[in-house]
Amino acid sequence: MDVQYFIAELWNARWAVAMGTGMTLVISALAITLGSTLGLVVGLGLTYGHWTLRFLVRVYTDFIRGTPVFVLVLASYYILAVAGIQLTAFEAGVFALTVFCSSHVGEIVRGALQAIPAGQTEASMAVGLTFRQTFAYVLLPQALRQILPTWVNTATEMVKASTLLSVIGVVELLLSVQQVISRNFLSLEFYFFAGFLYFLINFGIERVGRYAERRVAVVP
Amino acid sequence: MGYHLNFAAVWRDFDLLLSGLGLGLALAVVSILAGCVIGLVAAFAMLSRIRPARIAATAYVTAIRNTPILVLIFFSYFALPQMGLRFGKIESFVITLAIYAGAYLTEVFRAGLLSLPKGLREAGLAIGLTERQTRTSIIVPVMLRNVLPSLGNNFISLFKDTSLAAAIAVPELTYYARKINVETFRVIETWLVASLMYVAACYLIAAGLRKVERRLAIPR
Numbered sequence: 320m321d322v323q324y325f326i327a328e329l330w331n332a333r334w335a336v337a338m339g340t341g342m343t344l345v346i347s348a349l350a351i352t353l354g355s356t357l358g359l360v361v362g363l364g365l366t367y368g369h370w371t372l373r374f375l376v377r378v379y380t381d382f383i384r385g386t387p388v389f390v391l392v393l394a395s396y397y398i399l400a401v402a403g404i405q406l407t408a409f410e411a412g413v414f415a416l417t418v419f420c421s422s423h424v425g426e427i428v429r430g431a432l433q434a435i436p437a438g439q440t441e442a443s444m445a446v447g448l449t450f451r452q453t454f455a456y457v458l459l460p461q462a463l464r465q466i467l468p469t470w471v472n473t474a475t476e477m478v479k480a481s482t483l484l485s486v487i488g489v490v491e492l493l494l495s496v497q498q499v500i501s502r503n504f505l506s507l508e509f510y511f512f513a514g515f516l517y518f519l520i521n522f523g524i525e526r527v528g529r530y531a532e533r534r535v536a537v538v539p
Numbered sequence: 540m541g542y543h544l545n546f547a548a549v550w551r552d553f554d555l556l557l558s559g560l561g562l563g564l565a566l567a568v569v570s571i572l573a574g575c576v577i578g579l580v581a582a583f584a585m586l587s588r589i590r591p592a593r594i595a596a597t598a599y600v601t602a603i604r605n606t607p608i609l610v611l612i613f614f615s616y617f618a619l620p621q622m623g624l625r626f627g628k629i630e631s632f633v634i635t636l637a638i639y640a641g642a643y644l645t646e647v648f649r650a651g652l653l654s655l656p657k658g659l660r661e662a663g664l665a666i667g668l669t670e671r672q673t674r675t676s677i678i679v680p681v682m683l684r685n686v687l688p689s690l691g692n693n694f695i696s697l698f699k700d701t702s703l704a705a706a707i708a709v710p711e712l713t714y715y716a717r718k719i720n721v722e723t724f725r726v727i728e729t730w731l732v733a734s735l736m737y738v739a740a741c742y743l744i745a746a747g748l749r750k751v752e753r754r755l756a757i758p759r
Contacts, residue, residue: 385738387702390713393720394730401542401726479607486706493610500617507618514606514614521605 325508332499332509339495340516346481346491347520349413351474354420361421362428376425383422388480391415396487412484420477427469431462464535471528475521482517492516548723549732552715559712560736566633566711567698571644573637574697575690578644579679585649596645603642609703611635616707632704640697647693651686652678684755691748695741702737712736 329336364376383391395415399406406414435458443453485494496513500506549556584596603611615624616631626634655678663673683690705713716733720726 381742382734382738385699385741386734387699387713387737389702389705390716390730390734390737393713393717394734397720397726398730475605479609482607482609483703485609493607493613497613507621510610510614510618514610517607517610518602518605522601525605 325505328499328503328505328508329512332503335495335499336492336512336516339490339492340520342490342495343478343481343492343517344520346409346413346416346484346489347474347478350416350420350477350481353413353417354477355424355470357417357421358424359428361425362432365425365429366432380422380425383418384426388415388419389483389486391419392483392487408484408487408489412481412487412489416477416480416484419480420473423473423476424470427466427473428462431465432458434465435461464537467528467532467535471524471531474528475524478517478520478524542727544728545725546728546732548725549719549728552719553732555715555719556712556733556736559710559715560740562709563698563701563704563711564740566629566636566701566704566709567694569633570636570640571690571694571697573633574640574644577637577641578648581641581645582648582652583674585645586652600642600645603639604646608635608639608700609706611639612703612707628704628707628709632701632707632709636697636700639700640693643693644690647686647689648682651682654685655682681757684757687748687752687755691745691752694748695744698741698744699737 361376361380364372365380368376386394392412392415395418396408396411399411399414439457439461440453443457444450448456481491482493484491485497488494490498493513496509500509503509581596581599584592585600587593612632612635615626615635616628619626619631659677659681660673663677664670668676701711702713704711705717708714712733716729720729723729
């Protein structure tokens with residue numbers, strides 16, 4: 320392994336890699352924010368919905384969670400086009416990741432809401448809060464605190480899942496690195512470098528998550 | 540919209556899809572077994588008194604868990620041959636998946652080992668077993684029974700990850716689904732059937748695992 324050659328090639332490829340990294344970050348950020356928002360709704364539906372709604376949402380989450388992300392990405396890329404919804408590969412991929420993220424976040428939210436003892440809801444009603452107030456001031460803050468660690472985990476999962484968009488031709492970090500490799504054949508070095516960049520991104524997310532956890536922790 | 544559902548093309552190749560599903564399951568079983576061995580070793584290393592072992596195990600887990608599996612798959616299939624490590628695509632994929640699973644199982648086993656009461660080891664030593672005998676015939680079996688639920692979850696997500704083998708042309712379910720998709724353009728039917736097969740398989744595995752869990756649960 321010629322380190323100097325690798326560094327020279329890396330310098331040549333700097334813009335490709337930087338653009339790819341940017342794309343990965345954009346995809347992940349979109350999927351996480353959209354997916355979490357949708358996931359909150361899914362979680363609410365699973366916890367408080369009328370039983371028909373609960374059943375439908377349950378079918379949705381179980382179906383999505385039982386399907387590999389890769390299949391979701393491919394399916395949304397091909398099926399949406401046939402269904403007359405013309406999306407770019409980028410949009411179809413973000414759509415798939417959003418759906419995937421929402422079903423996972425939905426389960427997390429449901430778990431957290433159900434873990435709050437019923438006495439809290441009763442107490443809130445006893446002091447005269449409406450359900451909306453109970454949810455906003457009593458349940459949600461506690462649920463969010465409990466969700467945080469798992470949610471950070473899901474966020475890193477989304478960064479990792481964004482690599483799957485390379486298969487449908489979105490030039491994110493992995494595909495841009497593959498394009499570089501097909502030019503200079505330094506597969507060992509560049510795949511390692513890609514892995515290292517992903518590691519840095521996820522490690523960063525994890526660190527920020529830990530910090531946030533400490534900030535919101537209830538001091539006993 | 541001028542698209543008429545026609546499942547004939549999918550049924551014609553349904554045995555291919557089934558064989559793909561079978562291969563996916565086999566890949567998952569082999570990798571989780573190998574991953575369990577790796578995970579056990581790494582978990583004991585993490586809890587050992589030897590500092591380098593702790594550091595190595597932690598580095599392994601952190602590195603693998605923060606790297607997308609697709610990057611790992613490409614790395615071992617395209618980059619390792621540069622170092623003279625040449626595997627067939629199935630071997631390469633199984634090795635990657637086992638190493639990937641090992642990192643997640645390390646965390647599972649570590650938590651399992653930490654949750655065991657201290658008295659268990661002391662009791663083993665008290666009745667005259669050596670440290671090693673205590674480990675193999677008391678600690679590990681009890682711990683395995685305790686962590687069975689998370690082991691099951693890991694198996695299911697590992698099974699879903701076998702879909703990524705399609706990226707290096709291992710003929711499993713997703714590979715055949717893509718093949719049927721591009722050959723016949725029965726887009727909706729193909730992906731619907733493929734994802735339903737994944738969902739059904741995951742559902743059956745989960746149901747089977749619940750049964751096993753109940754059988755093996757430690758009576759209280």
